[in-house]
Amino acid sequence: MSVYLVTGAAGFIGANYVHRLLEWETAAEVVAVDYIGFAGNTANLDPVADRVVFEQADIAELETMEAVYRRYRPDFVVNFAAESHNDRAILGPSAFMRSNALGAQVMAECSRLIPVRSHVHVSTIEVYGELAAGNQWFTERSSLNAKTPYSAAKAAGDQMVRAYMQTYPEMNIRMTHCANNYGPYQLPEKLIPLAVTNVLRGRKVPVYGDGLQSRDWLHVTDHCAAVHRVLHAELDAIPAEAATDPGLLPIFDISARCEVTNLDIARMVVTTLGRDPGAWIEHIPDRPNHDRRYLINPEKIESQLGWQPTHDFTTGIEDTVTWYAEHRDWWEQIIADKGELGFDWSRAAAPRASR
Ligand SMILES: NC(=O)c1ccc[n+]([C@@H]2O[C@H](COP(=O)([O-])OP(=O)(O)OC[C@H]3O[C@@H](n4cnc5c(N)ncnc54)[C@H](O)[C@@H]3O)[C@@H](O)[C@H]2O)c1
Structure with a gap:
C-alpha cells in the first residue's frame, strides 16, 4: 500500500487529483495538505473525506513540512500547491513568491531529506511566457520567459526544481507544465466557472478586452x-x-493541442446554458500585462510515456457547465463566504460590485 502526499489538495486540480487517485488506486493512503489560502476549500474534499487524512500546513515552512513527511513517510509526492490567480498576483505578488517559489524548494528539500520514491512538481505553460506571432508552440526546450507575477513566481520554483533534478539525481524529482485546465471544483474567479455562475444568477459574462487572448485548454x-x-x-x-x-x-x-480564445469559451458557456451570446457577454477593461497567446507541444509525454488526452473539448465544456449547474450549493457557499469574485480593472481592481 503506497502513501501519497498531495499538496494544494483543497484547490481545483489537487482535489480532482485526489478524487481520481482513490479510484485508480483504491488502496492508496492519501495525505492531503493545504494551508487553505484564498482558493483553498475543504468542501472540495468532502466526497472523499473518510478516505484521506487532511493536514492544514504551509508548504513554504520547512520545519512544518518536514514534520508532516516524518509523520507519514510518503512514497509519492505531488506538489500542486500554489497561489494561482493572475489578477490577485498583480495586486499582491509576495504571497505568490512564497508559495510558488519558496514552497517548491521546501517541498523538494523535504523529499531530499526524507527520500520518496518519486516527486512531481506541477508547473504551468505560463512559465514560457507569451508565444510570439509565427511560433507554433512551446516545448520543454523553450526558455522560461515569464512576464507576470504569477508565472514569474512559478518559473522561480521551476528553476529550483531543475537545480534539484541535476544536483540530486537520485531524488527522482520530475516536473510537468500544463495547459489551462477546466472541470469541476474550480473557484468561480476563473473564466469558466465565473461565466457559468454569473449566467445562472442572471448576470452577464465579463470578458477582458477584445476576448481574443488565446489559451490552450485541457x-x-x-x-x-x-x-x-x-x-x-x-x-x-x-x-x-x-x-x-x-x-x-x-x-x-x-496539452491537448486545443487552442481557443476566451471569447469563444464565453460563447460556448452561454450557448450551453441556452442564452444568446450577443446579449449575455460584456467586454470589460483588460487586466494589465495580459498574455495574448500560449500553446505547448505534448509530443514528449505522448511518445515517451504513452499519455493521450481522452476528453473531447466540446463535450467536456458541456459536462463542466452541467456540473456547476448541478452543484449550486457548492458555489453559492463560496460566493457567500468570499463575496463577488470577478475583477474590475477600471476601478483599480476592486472586486466587481453586484450588477
Ligand atoms: N488551473 C490551471 O489551469 C493550471 C494549469 C497548469 C498548471 N496549474 C498549476 O496546478 C497547480 C494547482 O492549480 P489550481 O488551479 O488547482 O490552483 P488553486 O488555486 O485552485 O489551488 C491551489 C491550492 O494550493 C493551496 N496553497 C497555495 N499556497 C499554499 C501553501 N503555501 N501551502 C499549502 N497550500 C497552499 C491553496 O490554498 C489552494 O487550495 C498550481 O501549481 C498551478 O500553477 C494550474
Whole structure:
C-alpha cells in the first residue's frame, strides 16, 4: 500500500487529483495538505473525506513540512500547491513568491531529506511566457520567459526544481507544465466557472478586452492522469547532456493541442446554458500585462510515456457547465463566504460590485 502526499489538495486540480487517485488506486493512503489560502476549500474534499487524512500546513515552512513527511513517510509526492490567480498576483505578488517559489524548494528539500520514491512538481505553460506571432508552440526546450507575477513566481520554483533534478539525481524529482485546465471544483474567479455562475444568477459574462487572448485548454482529469503517469514512470538516469539541453530533463509538457480564445469559451458557456451570446457577454477593461497567446507541444509525454488526452473539448465544456449547474450549493457557499469574485480593472481592481 503506497502513501501519497498531495499538496494544494483543497484547490481545483489537487482535489480532482485526489478524487481520481482513490479510484485508480483504491488502496492508496492519501495525505492531503493545504494551508487553505484564498482558493483553498475543504468542501472540495468532502466526497472523499473518510478516505484521506487532511493536514492544514504551509508548504513554504520547512520545519512544518518536514514534520508532516516524518509523520507519514510518503512514497509519492505531488506538489500542486500554489497561489494561482493572475489578477490577485498583480495586486499582491509576495504571497505568490512564497508559495510558488519558496514552497517548491521546501517541498523538494523535504523529499531530499526524507527520500520518496518519486516527486512531481506541477508547473504551468505560463512559465514560457507569451508565444510570439509565427511560433507554433512551446516545448520543454523553450526558455522560461515569464512576464507576470504569477508565472514569474512559478518559473522561480521551476528553476529550483531543475537545480534539484541535476544536483540530486537520485531524488527522482520530475516536473510537468500544463495547459489551462477546466472541470469541476474550480473557484468561480476563473473564466469558466465565473461565466457559468454569473449566467445562472442572471448576470452577464465579463470578458477582458477584445476576448481574443488565446489559451490552450485541457480537461482537469486528463491533466491528473498525465501527472499520475509522470509520477510512476520508470525513467532513465538524467544524461550529462541535459546540462545544456533541458529537453533531456524529466520535464513533461501537457496539452491537448486545443487552442481557443476566451471569447469563444464565453460563447460556448452561454450557448450551453441556452442564452444568446450577443446579449449575455460584456467586454470589460483588460487586466494589465495580459498574455495574448500560449500553446505547448505534448509530443514528449505522448511518445515517451504513452499519455493521450481522452476528453473531447466540446463535450467536456458541456459536462463542466452541467456540473456547476448541478452543484449550486457548492458555489453559492463560496460566493457567500468570499463575496463577488470577478475583477474590475477600471476601478483599480476592486472586486466587481453586484450588477
Ligand atoms: N488551473 C490551471 O489551469 C493550471 C494549469 C497548469 C498548471 N496549474 C498549476 O496546478 C497547480 C494547482 O492549480 P489550481 O488551479 O488547482 O490552483 P488553486 O488555486 O485552485 O489551488 C491551489 C491550492 O494550493 C493551496 N496553497 C497555495 N499556497 C499554499 C501553501 N503555501 N501551502 C499549502 N497550500 C497552499 C491553496 O490554498 C489552494 O487550495 C498550481 O501549481 C498551478 O500553477 C494550474
